[in-house]
Amino acid sequence: VTETRQDVQALFEKLGGRFSDKFHYPMIHAAVHRTARRTPYLKDPGVVLLKTPRVDLSGTREFLAGYDQGFENYLDDNTAPITDSEALAKFAGQLCYMSFGENRTKNADAARYFDNIKEQRHGSVVEHVDYSFLIYGLGRDQTHELVRHRVGMGYSQQSQRYVGGPVLRFVERNEYESDPELHARFEDYIDNTAAEYELRTELLVKRQLAGDPSMAANSDSHARTELRKKVRQAARSVLTNEVEAPLIVSMNVRSGRHVIEMRAAAAADTAIRETMFRVYLCLALCEPNLFGDYEIDVLRDLSHGVRTRFSKI
Ligand SMILES: Cc1cc2nc3c(=O)[nH]c(=O)nc-3n(C[C@H](O)[C@H](O)[C@H](O)COP(=O)(O)OP(=O)(O)OC[C@H]3O[C@@H](n4cnc5c(N)ncnc54)[C@H](O)[C@@H]3O)c2cc1C
Numbered sequence: 001v002t003e004t005r006q007d008v009q010a011l012f013e014k015l016g017g018r019f020s021d022k023f024h025y026p027m028i029h030a031a032v033h034r035t036a037r038r039t040p041y042l043k044d045p046g047v048v049l050l051k052t053p054r055v056d057l058s059g060t061r062e063f064l065a066g067y068d069q070g071f072e073n074y075l076d077d078n079t080a081p082i083t084d085s086e087a088l089a090k091f092a093g094q095l096c097y098m099s100f101g102e103n104r105t106k107n108a109d110a111a112r113y114f115d116n117i118k119e120q121r122h123g124s125v126v127e128h129v130d131y132s133f134l135i136y137g138l139g140r141d142q143t144h145e146l147v148r149h150r151v152g153m154g155y156s157q158q159s160q161r162y163v164g165g166p167v168l169r170f171v172e173r174n175e176y177e178s179d180p181e182l183h184a185r186f187e188d189y190i191d192n193t194a195a196e197y198e199l200r201t202e203l204l205v206k207r208q209l210a211g212d213p214s215m216a217a218n219s220d221s222h223a224r225t226e227l228r229k230k231v232r233q234a235a236r237s238v239l240t241n242e243v244e245a246p247l248i249v250s251m252n253v254r255s256g257r258h259v260i261e262m263r264a265a266a267a268a269d270t271a272i273r274e275t276m277f278r279v280y281l282c283l284a285l286c287e288p289n290l291f292g293d294y295e296i297d298v299l300r301d302l303s304h305g306v307r308t309r310f311s312k313i
Helices: 007-014 057-065 071-076 084-096 107-120 140-146 180-209 223-238 253-263 270-286
Strands: 026-028 032-034 040-042 046-051 130-136 153-157 247-252 295-298 304-307
Touching: 007 270, 007 295, 026 270, 040 180, 046 270, 057 071, 057 084, 084 107, 130 270, 140 247, 140 253, 140 270, 180 223, 247 253, 253 270, 253 304, 270 304
Parallel strands: none
Antiparallel strands: 026 046, 032 040, 046 130, 130 247, 153 247, 295 304
């Protein structure tokens, strides 16, 4: 089944999407659940858009005027509003051909302009536009897949060597959620994992306090941090793929589109697909000319996938 573009807003709302106060950035949060023994876990990914470019092209006026061709009128294009990101990428693309004169493609035709950029695979002009997201409610197995994307991507991920205990949370797969036996086994397993993690932490701290050299800090300058890491890095060996691994992910339009195409596609793991689908919804909402070309599919497993005729620009 292929849904239409207008469904972006409807699906965003259906998934509980809302907007931030300051810049009206989209976000889709995920609820935190607890087992009877109070072990926290999430059933869905959460994505929060933190940053899009804030662009001021007014500083280019002198540069444009210096050509004596009226190029500075470029800055007074009121034919249609476009986003800051689109203005930056369009300026970058139009600088390549010095298309600043009266016959240039105006903002009213930005959609056509960017479709042409995508078709020509002139993706380097959209690399100037980058975004940052908070992504959570995703298991370590899924974030391992995400961080395989290297080019144009930036990551900061919760350290399992530094934190654990009270901030340890788990992620339940959709496949388990609706099956009473699988769900019960999942809850049981994470309760046991959390308990085993705490027990090993206590035993390791004991060994550290008893002066075990394998638990010693190797430097004086960061001794406190190192001692803590010595314990956590060993105790984390009991953690499963089901442990949550929140991260900040930065991407530019070109790399972000590639990751969406790879990971929100039918062949991707359902959990990473649902995550990148949410990322896609957020971007399609606030950057229609850069991400509006995707079509949404409802797949046989009832999750969402996207595809575009402008693949890997
Ligand atoms: C459905 C699916 C199944 C997968 N299964 C496996 C698996 O079984 N085992 C496994 O190890 N991985 C697997 N992967 C991961 C996959 O092989 C890639 O490592 C991952 O998707 C990152 O994508 P990318 O290579 O496009 O890298 P990105 O960092 O996203 O790079 C973007 C693009 O830049 C170019 N590029 C990047 N690095 C180089 C380079 N060194 N040299 C030349 N060009 C480069 C390529 O054109 C690349 O597509 C799977 C991915 C998917 C989506």
